[in-house]
Amino acid sequence: MGSEQCRTEDLCDRSQRVEPTEAEVARDRSQPGEPSDAALVRDRSQPVSIRDVARAAGFSYQTVSRVINESPNVSDATRDAVLAAIAELRFRPNRAARALAGGPLQAVTVLATSTSLYGYAAAIEGIEEATREVGFAMGFRTLKGVEPEAMHEAVERAIEPASGLIVIAFDPAGALALECVPPEVPTAAMIQAPAAGLTPAPSHVWIDEFAAAKAATKYLLDLGHQTVHHVPIPDWSGSTPRLAGWRAALQEAGVQPGLVLKGGWTAEWGYEAGLALAKQPEVTAVLCGNDEIALGLMRAMYENGRAIPEDVSVIGFDDVPYARFAFPALTTVRQDFKALGRVCFARLLELGEAGLSIGHAETPQAELVVRETAGPPASATEGSSARPPPRATA
Amino acid sequence: MGSEQCRTEDLCDRSQRVEPTEAEVARDRSQPGEPSDAALVRDRSQPVSIRDVARAAGFSYQTVSRVINESPNVSDATRDAVLAAIAELRFRPNRAARALAGGPLQAVTVLATSTSLYGYAAAIEGIEEATREVGFAMGFRTLKGVEPEAMHEAVERAIEPASGLIVIAFDPAGALALECVPPEVPTAAMIQAPAAGLTPAPSHVWIDEFAAAKAATKYLLDLGHQTVHHVPIPDWSGSTPRLAGWRAALQEAGVQPGLVLKGGWTAEWGYEAGLALAKQPEVTAVLCGNDEIALGLMRAMYENGRAIPEDVSVIGFDDVPYARFAFPALTTVRQDFKALGRVCFARLLELGEAGLSIGHAETPQAELVVRETAGPPASATEGSSARPPPRATA
DNA sequence: CGATATCCTGCATACGTTTTTCCAATCTGT
């Protein structure tokens, strides 16, 4: 109701001011003369321009532009008047026009391999939330099915004027994409870990997965397991921080490292690895590259009569929402990708000349969440029970 | 090879033509005179404009525009020459400029409550894939935390010139957002089901969940269950197609309907519902509003000594990727949200005046995927076993 | 009180594209 009334007033105000200065309208709307009924045509979806605001406030539209862009050379009185007019008219700047005129950063495009994998989806959610706070638009482009040779082209396509880039470089495709970004494009990235030796770019963010994997592996070792096996997530440089952390813990404990299986992102990979591992009775503990893998592996273990955690302990990575409802509930390393997304966008903002920033952007810590899938090895208590799984076929 | 040669010729052509006509360049680049070194400044991220293409092809830049927009009044020879120049220079039209000049639809913004819930993530993936095929940009905006009163404002903010809208209206917030979209904005939507009685908008798409829920319920009934209970997903109008289908199957079978629990989207809700249901021995079959709910419910059942499927059968909805790796593997109703996303975008495209379209866009069918969580009730075979779950605490 | 520095504002132009208008060239039919 209130807003309804407000809008009516706006209309009145506007028509009252505009009517007597028909000439002014024509002059103001486009430098050379123009059919004077221009005002009547303004009923499109984005009807109010800075010119309308300027007219309402009684200044030239350039001054309005200065207010919007927080130019220092505007008197407080003018600024307030313009701001009031902006609020009054519910003006929102036209993104396309700003971009065209070389305005400041006002959008991000996220480049990622997937939207449905948990880590990616959560990161996107965090980024979106952050963009909303500062009025940025968020675009999205997938890297799926892009051949390495075509990556340059794919990245180029994602670049728009007045728009930054956030690359989720958790996987080979993402990392390659990151390398393909021209240096002049404002870019931030979520990476697995900074390259060894090099000082990481300030706009690259990551969670310390090395330490987390090491701690998780140590946790299993401390439980009494002889060694720990690993099913990694995909990588392209021969290792991942998760794998490296696992290896480091094993070395530190002076223990012979377990097997490294073939890795992937999905439960299928975990299932395959589980099938292979289940056949080997000496396998009692597995650190999985992510929770999907862990879930698939657990399934394979059960199918082969290996009880969890009695016969084999499993630890996942990420803490997907359903991990705690798995059966048994999955012990895992929680990673707050949403928070990391926020941080990443904050870094991008710091790159831009715009004085914008968002609140609450601290790099999250990984954290071991102990639930039910990890316990002492059977040898530490009694013989393996190898109880068959609770299936209908039992 | 042929095209290779062609390109070389173009290059020669170009340098020969451009060099001697420095003045022409200046004239061409901006109507009033301009510092003639403008060409030197062109080393930004989007360096090549239609003017560059025109110069390379030997035509005016307006002709290039016509070729791009497939205007009929361009000779084949001219078109080919321009197209060659475009390929040569790797020209890509500037989205902002096209939008500003009132060009055709070239972007979509997806409005949805969540990115991480499976159905949403999959739909987004489908939409993204489809947008890529026709060179559209894809934006994304979340509805999370938007109060109903603020919805209009939130939707308005998501509207950009030359950009359509896709609303994922599976939930109350999405449905409200859909209502808030001004009629002049090209919009398509994914909905739960068309409103009863009304002819659905041609740009609204949905999967026949009613039939699927009915079939799933019937499947349980045919297995010998006395009745089926239901844990719904959230809704605002008192029902959902899934719930209605469930009820219809029960009515058709002349069976007293089971309980309708309080619903939500996540496993937590299913867990709570499961806790309540597990206490009632007469509960032998539950249709869940989605797979997360089913997983949470299964967990609650196990914790209370109710074996699945021996004591209670469970059917989920959606077929999330990890459903088949759950333990027992979840019987569920598969829904191809990715395909639905494609279809939705195809509908949006049909709305636009642009003659664009994408391949492979048929509304997907829901499909019951029989796995391990549904079986005949214990009464149909013998007494309930109530075997304790395979936990460490056992 | 006048001069100078400072601050604010308006003017003109640019951004890359679409679109409308218009003219020239080509083709058709007789």
Next chain:
DNA sequence: ACAGATTGGAAAAACGTATGCAGGATATCG
């Protein structure tokens, strides 16, 4: 061969915003 019809291509005006430049107003100082 000529009038008319048709077609191909060019010119110019938008679209909404940003910004360098210059001029005007105001404040400060001598």
